[in-house]
Amino acid sequence: MIAVELHKLVRSRRTWITVALLNALPTLVAVLLAVTDLGPRPGTGPAFLSAVLADGKLFPLAAIAIVLPLFLPVAVAVVASEAIAGEAQEGTLRYVLTRPVGRTRLLVAKLVSIVAFVVIAVLVVAVSAYVVGTLLLGDQQGVASTSVSGTALSTEELAWRTGLSLAYATLSMLGVAAIALFLSTVAESPLAAALGTIAALIASTLLLTLEAATSLHPYLPTRYWLSFVDLFRDPILWRNVGRGTALQAAYVVVFLGAAWANFTTKDITD
Amino acid sequence: MITTRGLTKRFGQIVAVDHLDLDVREGDIYGFLGANGSGKTTTVRMLLGLVLATSGEISVLGQAMPASARAVLPEVGALVEGPAAYRNLSGRVNLALFDAMGPERDPSTRDKRIEEVLEKVGLAAVDKRPVRAYSLGMRQRLGLAGALLRRPRLLVLDEPTNGLDPQGIREIRALLLQLHAAGTTIFLSSHLLAEVEQLCTRVGVLDQGRLVIQEELATLQQPTGRTLVRTPDVQLARGLLDGQVEHHDDASLLVRVTDVAALNSRLVTRGVRVEELSPERRALEDIVLAATQPTSDQLTGR
Numbered sequence: 281m282i283a284v285e286l287h288k289l290v291r292s293r294r295t296w297i298t299v300a301l302l303n304a305l306p307t308l309v310a311v312l313l314a315v316t317d318l319g320p321r322p323g324t325g326p327a328f329l330s331a332v333l334a335d336g337k338l339f340p341l342a343a344i345a346i347v348l349p350l351f352l353p354v355a356v357a358v359v360a361s362e363a364i365a366g367e368a369q370e371g372t373l374r375y376v377l378t379r380p381v382g383r384t385r386l387l388v389a390k391l392v393s394i395v396a397f398v399v400i401a402v403l404v405v406a407v408s409a410y411v412v413g414t415l416l417l418g419d420q421q422g423v424a425s426t427s428v429s430g431t432a433l434s435t436e437e438l439a440w441r442t443g444l445s446l447a448y449a450t451l452s453m454l455g456v457a458a459i460a461l462f463l464s465t466v467a468e469s470p471l472a473a474a475l476g477t478i479a480a481l482i483a484s485t486l487l488l489t490l491e492a493a494t495s496l497h498p499y500l501p502t503r504y505w506l507s508f509v510d511l512f513r514d515p516i517l518w519r520n521v522g523r524g525t526a527l528q529a530a531y532v533v534v535f536l537g538a539a540w541a542n543f544t545t546k547d548i549t550d
Numbered sequence: 551m552i553t554t555r556g557l558t559k560r561f562g563q564i565v566a567v568d569h570l571d572l573d574v575r576e577g578d579i580y581g582f583l584g585a586n587g588s589g590k591t592t593t594v595r596m597l598l599g600l601v602l603a604t605s606g607e608i609s610v611l612g613q614a615m616p617a618s619a620r621a622v623l624p625e626v627g628a629l630v631e632g633p634a635a636y637r638n639l640s641g642r643v644n645l646a647l648f649d650a651m652g653p654e655r656d657p658s659t660r661d662k663r664i665e666e667v668l669e670k671v672g673l674a675a676v677d678k679r680p681v682r683a684y685s686l687g688m689r690q691r692l693g694l695a696g697a698l699l700r701r702p703r704l705l706v707l708d709e710p711t712n713g714l715d716p717q718g719i720r721e722i723r724a725l726l727l728q729l730h731a732a733g734t735t736i737f738l739s740s741h742l743l744a745e746v747e748q749l750c751t752r753v754g755v756l757d758q759g760r761l762v763i764q765e766e767l768a769t770l771q772q773p774t775g776r777t778l779v780r781t782p783d784v785q786l787a788r789g790l791l792d793g794q795v796e797h798h799d800d801a802s803l804l805v806r807v808t809d810v811a812a813l814n815s816r817l818v819t820r821g822v823r824v825e826e827l828s829p830e831r832r833a834l835e836d837i838v839l840a841a842t843q844p845t846s847d848q849l850t851g852r
Contacts, residue, residue, distance in 0.1 A: 283650065380599070
């Protein structure tokens with residue numbers, strides 16, 4: 281079933297349109313920076329953006345920082361919400377289940393396919409940002425890139441830290457995927473599930489700005505999303521990355537469990 | 551092939567299916583009749599493990615459902631409440647995808663089986679157009695193809711001729727008869743009495759969640775012991791058959807006689823011109839209407 285879901289994902293035009301749209305904003309930003317040569321002052325704007333004018337190889341990270349707070353989670357919410365509610369609305373769910381595909385198996389296959397989508401999206405954004413960054417933005421030949429802490433990073437070090445950041449960005453989306461998958465088993469329409477997920481993320485972002493909600497902050501799904509910046513400190517600051525990983529794992533366990541409990545006992549009447 | 555014991559399904563306060571004891575035997579073409587909202591679709595969904603019963607037992611192909619779904623369903627072909635497919639993919643790709651799902655996959659014969667079922671349902675010439683562009687009839691045929699793909703022993707079909715033109719209905723009827731002749735048991739849920747009358751060997755009638763009739767069609771349609779006579783000489787015949795005529799109009803009489811041949815010779819020797827003689831059989835429509843209450847989607851004020 282996992283193979284079938286991946287096949288459907290790759291063949292779906294929507295997948296590639298979504299990925300292309302995800303690339304649009306970072307590319308536009310790169311073009312604007314290249315044309316105007318006006319970077320944000322250090323310490324303002326999305327992470328790494330102030331540094332890319334000098335070093336285009338950092339642009340993949342800047343691109344991820346651009347899409348991670350809103351675009352990527354919205355795309356994940358839309359794709360994940362289709363999982364069950366979309367099949368139910370199209371009527372294919374009853375035929376999938378009578379093949380028979382076990383309900384638990386179907387949920388797992390859907391989650392794997394969503395993760396595959398996130399990986400594809402993150403990789404495409406990173407690769408195209410690397411191409412755009414090195415073509416349009418600064419390319420300091422032979423000069424080492426600098427970490428956020430100001431120390432020099434060798435190309436090799438930059439590569440693996442970038443890889444680690446991409447993995448962390450992918451991981452950060454698991455919580456969104458699990459929430460959307462759960463709502464997809466509850467809601468009748470994929471649209472309702474997607475909007476519900478986005479509402480949860482907006483609530484989380486809002487609570488993070490509220491001092492009165494400080495005690496909740498460590499448990500909010502968006503809290504550690506941008507912690508991948510810590511991977512570019514010297515030495516690497518693992519604390520928040522570790523907490524972010526644990527938090528996403530907790531969200532996956534709770535919401536996938538809820539999705540499983542709901543879906544396996546549900547009457548399929550559509 | 552299908553037996554249920556006390557099968558009941560409640561949705562909140564509403565009892566959709568009420569202590570149903572179905573008995574579908576091997577080799578049947580079982581017509582499952584009932585008005586809209588009588589619980590047919592809920593029953594079909596319970597048989598296939600889509601809707602979970604409130605109480606009661608279901609056995610399909612001799613194994614408990616939904617517990618043994620993984621063993622049972624690969625041998626069951628189903629069409630539930632209209633066909634469905636991934637709209638942006640072609641019919642062939644859809645069949646291949648559905649065939650790749652679930653247990654007992656057999657990729658080596660997949661292409662061959664796909665061509666075989668497309669041929670059977672009359673879609674052999676279908677091109678690479680996505681299902682989005684299919685007509686309702688083509689989708690119905692594709693749905694049937696999907697049900698037949700694994701060469702099932704049991705077919706559970708819900709309104710299989712929905713959306714087909716008269717020609718298509720005839721083709722599908724012929725196909726079902728051919729499959730039945732090859733040993734497939736067919737459970738056909740329908741509200742089209744004529745379809746069931748032409749196709750089925752056994753009939754179950756559902757009314758407001760209860761099974762009110764379950765019988766061989768031939769038994770249900772046994773002669774009533776009366777004979778219908780069509781003749782231009784109604785008055786003459788009445789005089790001759792005094793006391794045996796139950797009902798008459800300008801061109802026909804209903805006579806309480808079982809021996810049609812004897813009746814014929816008696817009428818003809820006395821000079822009654824006979825146009826038609828036939829033993830009266832009860833129409834399925836009358837049987838069903840007598841056994842059920844007024845249709846449930848009609849709301850009457852009280």
